[in-house]
Amino acid sequence: xxxxxxxxxxxxxxxxxxxxxxxxxxxxxxxxxxxxxxxxxxxxxxxxxxxxxxxxxxxxxxxxxxxxxxxxxxxxxxxxxxxxxxxxxxxxxxxxxxxxxxxxxxxxxxxxxxxxxxxxxxxxxxxxxxxxxxxxxxxxxxxxxxxxxxxxxxxxxxxxxxxxxxxxxxxxxxxxxxxxxxxxxxxxxxxxxxxxxxxxxxxxxxxxxxxxxxxxxxxxxxxxxxxxxxxxxxxxxxxxxxxxxxxxxxxxxxxxxxxxxxxxxxxxxxxxxxxxxxxxxxxxxxxxxxxxxx
Amino acid sequence: xxxxxxxxxxxxxxxxxxxxxxxxxxxxxxxxxxxxxxxxxxxxxxxxxxxxxxxxxxxxxxxxxxxxxxxxxxxxxxxxxxxxxxxxxxxxxxxxxxxxxxxxxxxxxxxxxxxxxxxxxxxxxxxxxxxxxxxxxxxxxxxxxxxxxxxxxxxxxxxxxxxxxxxxxxxxxxxxxxxxxxxxxxxxxxxxxxxxxxxxxxxxxxxxxxxxxxxxxxxxxxxxxxxxxxxxxxxxxxxxxxxxxxxxxxxxxxxxxxxxxxxxxxxxxxxxxxxxxxxxxxxxxxxxxxxxxxxxxxxxxxxxxxxxx
Numbered sequence: 001x002x003x004x005x006x007x008x009x010x011x012x013x014x015x016x017x018x019x020x021x022x023x024x025x026x027x028x029x030x031x032x033x034x035x036x037x038x039x040x041x042x043x044x045x046x047x048x049x050x051x052x053x054x055x056x057x058x059x060x061x062x063x064x065x066x067x068x069x070x071x072x073x074x075x076x077x078x079x080x081x082x083x084x085x086x087x088x089x090x091x092x093x094x095x096x097x098x099x100x101x102x103x104x105x106x107x108x109x110x111x112x113x114x115x116x117x118x119x120x121x122x123x124x125x126x127x128x129x130x131x132x133x134x135x136x137x138x139x140x141x142x143x144x145x146x147x148x149x150x151x152x153x154x155x156x157x158x159x160x161x162x163x164x165x166x167x168x169x170x171x172x173x174x175x176x177x178x179x180x181x182x183x184x185x186x187x188x189x190x191x192x193x194x195x196x197x198x199x200x201x202x203x204x205x206x207x208x209x210x211x212x213x214x215x216x217x218x219x220x221x222x223x224x225x226x227x228x229x230x231x232x233x234x235x236x237x238x239x240x241x242x243x244x245x246x247x248x249x250x251x252x253x254x255x256x257x258x259x260x261x262x263x264x265x266x267x268x269x270x271x272x273x274x275x276x277x278x279x280x281x282x283x284x285x286x287x288x289x290x291x292x293x294x
Numbered sequence: 295x296x297x298x299x300x301x302x303x304x305x306x307x308x309x310x311x312x313x314x315x316x317x318x319x320x321x322x323x324x325x326x327x328x329x330x331x332x333x334x335x336x337x338x339x340x341x342x343x344x345x346x347x348x349x350x351x352x353x354x355x356x357x358x359x360x361x362x363x364x365x366x367x368x369x370x371x372x373x374x375x376x377x378x379x380x381x382x383x384x385x386x387x388x389x390x391x392x393x394x395x396x397x398x399x400x401x402x403x404x405x406x407x408x409x410x411x412x413x414x415x416x417x418x419x420x421x422x423x424x425x426x427x428x429x430x431x432x433x434x435x436x437x438x439x440x441x442x443x444x445x446x447x448x449x450x451x452x453x454x455x456x457x458x459x460x461x462x463x464x465x466x467x468x469x470x471x472x473x474x475x476x477x478x479x480x481x482x483x484x485x486x487x488x489x490x491x492x493x494x495x496x497x498x499x500x501x502x503x504x505x506x507x508x509x510x511x512x513x514x515x516x517x518x519x520x521x522x523x524x525x526x527x528x529x530x531x532x533x534x535x536x537x538x539x540x541x542x543x544x545x546x547x548x549x550x551x552x553x554x555x556x557x558x559x560x561x562x563x564x565x566x567x568x569x570x571x572x573x574x575x576x577x578x579x580x581x582x583x584x585x586x587x588x589x590x591x592x593x594x595x596x597x598x599x600x601x602x603x
Contacts, residue, residue, distance in 0.1 A: 034439050034483065034484050036481075039438075039439050039440050039481075040437075040438065040439055040440075040484065041436065041437070041438040041439075041440050041443040042419060042436070042437040042438065043434075043435065043436045043437075043447075044419065044422055044423065044426070044432060044434070044435045045434035045435070045489075046434065049423065052443075054440070073483070084462075085458070085460075085462055086482070086483045088416070088458075088460035088461065088462050089458065089459050089460050089462075089483055089484055089485070090483060090484070091416070091417070091460065092416060092417035092418065092419065092420065092458075092459040092460035092461070093417070093419060093437050093459050093484045093486075095416075095417045095420045096417055096419035096420040096422075096423065096437065096459075099420050099423055100423055110410075110413075111413035111414040111416060111417060111420055111421075112409075112410035112411075112413045114413070114417075115413045115416050116409075116410075116413070120392070120396070122339060122396045123395075123396055123399065125339055125343075125396075125400060126399060126400050129341060129343065134341055135339075135341065137338065137339060137340050138338070138339045139336065139337065139338045139339070139346075140335065140336075140337045140393040140396070140397070141335060141336040141337070141346075142330050142333075142334060142335055142390075143334050143335070143336050146336040150338065166389055167389055167392040167393060167396065168385065168388050168389050168392050187386075190330075190383075190386045191330055191386040191387070191389045191390045191393075192330055192335050192389070192390055192393045193389075194393060
């Protein structure tokens with residue numbers, strides 16, 4: 001059985017489920033391998049590693065896993081400290097289970113990826129640099145004068161303003177007016193801020209296995225980035241990765257890396273291609289006999 | 295110039311600073327108890343990497359001049375109480391720490407330790423897989439949400455202990471009749487069980503390519519809490535077999551840990567079994583009991599006078 005580890009409302013899970021089912025392959029969306037209706041036993045000893053997943057009290061042979069996320073423990077009925085403990089235990093065990101599966105696991109997580117979740121662009125920079133992918137300049141500072149100097153340097157290159165985007169949040173704010181700079185300086189009294197060079201319109205792309213799906217087709221100048229994007233996916237150990245590219249100061253580079261691609265970022269035709277490619281990753285047409293969990 | 299990021303009130307960070315001072319190695323302390331308030335930072339990233347400065351009380355450090363970093367992040371208890379709305383203060387502190395982490399991850403010099411390598415410590419069974427790949431024997435381990443599987447494991451091994459599977463610290467305890475009666479609660483969430491391994495605990499600290507091993511003799515199941523059971527602890531420096539030493543260094547290297555604390559047990563038959571690897575070891579306890587020069591080796595590593603693993 002193919003296990004789609006994630007939320008039943010996630011279009012990636014539902015889309016892959018429909019495709020696997022259409023091919024007559026058993027598959028199921030599972031919110032957590034450790035919460036009803038699932039139960040898990042994981043064992044490591046002199047005989048090696050074995051794991052046993054039960055769904056509705058029936059053992060299943062896991063032939064592939066798509067990792068989209070794992071459910072949080074319902075806090076109802078738990079004391080807050082017990083809930084936090086149990087949540088940590090669930091995450092720890094799920095990671096070990098995924099790491100030890102012998103079958104294909106799309107986006108098999110490392111501990112670093114599993115626990116750090118969504119990283120800001122700045123955290124991806126070392127890897128992007130190693131892959132030769134340009135990234136707009138960024139600055140972290142709690143010094144208002146240095147922030148203004150960063151903006152002034154960009155202005156000299158014809159770029160108006162800077163983008164303030166907290167590393168620990170999703171929002172981004174264009175800072176260009178005097179009032180906005182003053183507001184930024186107020187924040188800087190309490191914490192360094194992360195500023196980025198503004199960029200042009202972003203184009204999403206999805207890397208699925210060796211395939212790169214550009215929304216509405218690839219922009220001509222982006223073709224040159226494709227080998228480097230494949231290298232990024234390979235180096236990060238991710239089979240399924242979303243990036244966004246955008247122009248900035250005469251260059252084209254990466255402005256977003258998302259290890260949990262959002263299907264809604266893509267047009268329907270691109271979505272279908274992504275789901276087809278994902279399904280092929282999980283269940284290659286020429287797949288041999290199902291692999292036993294080991 | 296060495297950069298130490300930690301709390302001066304933290305005894306481990308204090309010892310690292312004292313040792314650097316003692317050996318005449320220049321360093322700057324970024325005291326995380328008062329970061330970012332008492333510091334001015336400006337780090338600019340281009341495609342060439344980060345550049346910029348950290349300015350503290352009476353000093354400015356160019357990040358290009360940093361030759362080694364020791365970092366030991368603090369919990370809220372180690373920080374000065376926040377001003378204003380506690381929720382906003384906490385969010386801003388997270389933001390400040392995230393920026394510092396981003397810098398440390400991207401510095402080309404040795405960093406003790408980079409964040410990513412230490413994450414495996416949040417999942418003991420995951421780490422056990424990595425340790426086995428590094429060449430260690432690991433104890434027979436069962437993680438389950440199935441009471442029947444736990445009962446079968448106990449019947450097979452007889453003497454079984456249980457402990458957390460996550461990075462949340464727990465006291466290792468034996469599985470006895472009282473715990474067996476509670477096994478039906480496993481349906482609410484999993485627990486980790488291990489066959490009890492008899493023998494002496496051995497704590498290993500790897501500092502780059504240097505290995506310090508300490509044997510711990512006690513009658514307590516978990517020597518860290520021996521005092522709670524009124525039991526004593528005796529610590530002695532020991533030399534490990536070459537194969538075990540090699541496995542320790544390989545595990546640390548594969549987890550990208552320049553400095554690691556590795557928990558082993560030597561069985562009565564003389565075999566070594568590995569339990570876990572700690573990415574931020576509080577080595578002071580071992581150094582004080584045995585006089586092993588762990589902090590001196592760490593100072594050498596940070597100064598570039600000892601080879602990095």
